[in-house]
Each structure stands twice: as C-alpha cells, then as structure tokens.
Amino acid sequence: MGKIIPRSFEALRSGEQIQLPTFTNNAAAIAKGVTAAKFPRRLIYLSAGGTGSVPCLAVSDGSTWRQVAIGVTAI
Secondary structure, eight states: OOOOOOHHHHHHHTTOOOOOOEESSHHHHHHTTOOTTTSTTOEEEETTOSTTSOOEEEEEOSSSEEEEEOOSOOO
16 A cells, blocks of 8 residues: 655645744744644744844744744845
8 A cells, every 4th residue: 555645745746835824923822822832843934033023933842932044035
C-alpha cells in the first residue's frame, strides 16, 4: 500500500499558498488561546511582534514563542 500523504503536502504540491495565522504580537496570540505550549512546532506571523515592533515570524518550541526575523527583501 502507498504512503499516506497529509492534505497540507498535497496543497503545497498543487501550488496553493500557505496562510499563516496572523496576530499583532505575542500577547495577542496568547489572548486568542494560541499559546506555545498548546501548539508546539507551530509557525505564526506577527505583524508588529519583532524587535522594534517590526513584522516577524514566531515558532513555538513547546514552551515559548521564538522570534524569527524576516530579513531583507526577497528577489
């Protein structure tokens, strides 16, 4: 029997875009119940959550949200 491929992988293969949950900052995510402990390995977008209130990504390590700087413009 073939390997079962999760729906998310099928979506990526077909060219669908990934839509991350978006929050203003870490506190806004937590206020909506999106805590690092409840969603380990989850990736979210924070529109003003980075250092200096700039947009960033955040990933849960299972106990806290870790900032991932977005960086320079893609080419």
